[in-house]
Amino acid sequence: MADVKPNLLVLGSGIVGLHTAIRLEQDYPHAQVTIMAPRNLNVGEAAATAGASLFRPTPRIPGTHPDMNTEWIRSSWDYYQHLRRTIPNRLTGIYQIPMYFLTSANQTPKSDPMMGLNHVRTCSKAELQLFGPKEKYTEGKCTSTIVMNPEHYLPWAMRAFKGRWIQRRIDSWNDFINEEMYDLVVNCTGLDASRLCNEINLTPLRSQILRVKAPWIKIAVLADNNNYIVPGMDDVTIGRCSQYDNQNLQVDANDSEVLWREATSLLPNLKKAQIECETVSLRPHPFIRIEREKIELIDGSNLSIIHHYGHGDLGFLAPGTAITASRLVGEQIQIRNQN
Numbered sequence: 001m002a003d004v005k006p007n008l009l010v011l012g013s014g015i016v017g018l019h020t021a022i023r024l025e026q027d028y029p030h031a032q033v034t035i036m037a038p039r040n041l042n043v044g045e046a047a048a049t050a051g052a053s054l055f056r057p058t059p060r061i062p063g064t065h066p067d068m069n070t071e072w073i074r075s076s077w078d079y080y081q082h083l084r085r086t087i088p089n090r091l092t093g094i095y096q097i098p099m100y101f102l103t104s105a106n107q108t109p110k111s112d113p114m115m116g117l118n119h120v121r122t123c124s125k126a127e128l129q130l131f132g133p134k135e136k137y138t139e140g141k142c143t144s145t146i147v148m149n150p151e152h153y154l155p156w157a158m159r160a161f162k163g164r165w166i167q168r169r170i171d172s173w174n175d176f177i178n179e180e181m182y183d184l185v186v187n188c189t190g191l192d193a194s195r196l197c198n199e200i201n202l203t204p205l206r207s208q209i210l211r212v213k214a215p216w217i218k219i220a221v222l223a224d225n226n227n228y229i230v231p232g233m234d235d236v237t238i239g240r241c242s243q244y245d246n247q248n249l250q251v252d253a254n255d256s257e258v259l260w261r262e263a264t265s266l267l268p269n270l271k272k273a274q275i276e277c278e279t280v281s282l283r284p285h286p287f288i289r290i291e292r293e294k295i296e297l298i299d300g301s302n303l304s305i306i307h308h309y310g311h312g313d314l315g316f317l318a319p320g321t322a323i324t325a326s327r328l329v330g331e332q333i334q335i336r337n338q339n
């Protein structure tokens with residue numbers, strides 16, 4: 001393959017697939033990069049649209065070495081900061097807002113919720129009184145973090161990708177038999193990887209959120225690492241409900257009621273906001289897999305795959321994890337060139 005253009009396929013066009021494809025174009029400008037996904041503009045279907053999409057570093061991802069985790073956090077943070085400083089946020093949907101981490105008396109506060117990325121200060125007692133119920137939160141940290149509006153960011157990322165699109169869903173790896181020959185497939189199918197790869201580590205988490213119109217809310221709040229209120233460009237996301245191994249996609253009136261009660265108790269000036277929609281979505285419990293695999297298809301041929309999925313509520317790490325996935329692609333291209 002020395003003088004032949006590597007033909008690389010990215011399966012999936014969520015935030016992980018898009019970042020992978022953009023990274024591959026950047027790292028291997030001589031390659032042909034294609035994205036294959038059921039719909040080109042999957043803004044409506046991407047799990048990211050359901051989320052608050054807030055940058056919240058987490059010190060431990062199951063199955064990931066802490067050094068790797070730190071590298072992903074740092075490179076993703078640097079990526080978004082660069083974007084924020086160089087491209088107007090009305091185009092990218094990326095911007096920075098103040099963020100409060102609140103902890104009640106029976107919980108252990110995180111010493112540095114931003115893991116050294118940004119300055120964090122301890123809230124004063126008077127500041128804590130801004131949040132309800134009265135006296136519940138005994139400790140608070142204030143910083144600023146990145147919020148991404150998927151409705152703006154995903155179309156921007158799609159435009160940043162200059163390669164080819166194929167609109168198609170595959171049912172199994174054998175669908176690639178008698179098809180165009182790809183040197184490599186990067187599997188960015190999110191939760192669907194559990195079906196394609198018989199992946200047992202991808203347990204679905206059910207999340208129900210409310211979106212409300214409340215343009216006066218300018219701060220993000222995360223209480224006891226659980227309830228959150230996050231202002232976006234067009235609305236405010238209220239979330240918490242995260243149910244392990246529950247695949248019910250119906251909106252549950254009781255969940256909505258709890259979300260609304262707790263959010264309006266946390267920030268009482270939300271009470272006059274209008275609820276715009278309630279949505280439910282599934283995301284995998286985070287277990288990020290970035291790994292090479294050679295799969296033997298039923299006709300005896302081989303398909304080289306780099307898996308890149310399982311971000312759960314850490315879709316924000318896609319720019320960082322895409323660097324690792326792209327490195328594996330480079331190694332695989334080298335191996336192929338030597339053969």
Ligand SMILES: Cc1cc2nc3c(=O)[nH]c(=O)nc-3n(C[C@H](O)[C@H](O)[C@H](O)COP(=O)(O)OP(=O)(O)OC[C@H]3O[C@@H](n4cnc5c(N)ncnc54)[C@H](O)[C@@H]3O)c2cc1C
Nearest residue numbers: 012013014015016048051053054170190192207313315316
């Ligand atoms: C309620 C909620 C809150 C969240 N909050 C945050 C947050 O605060 N911060 C954060 O970073 N993240 C958050 N997330 C998570 C983040 O949105 C996800 O991690 C991210 O969307 C996952 O991206 P992905 O590209 O891996 O998967 P997806 O967005 O699911 O994309 C998968 C892609 O693969 C395609 N595909 C699937 N199967 C096939 C197939 N068989 N053939 C072809 N194509 C296929 C799909 O069509 C799609 O294009 C939240 C998610 C939810 C639901």
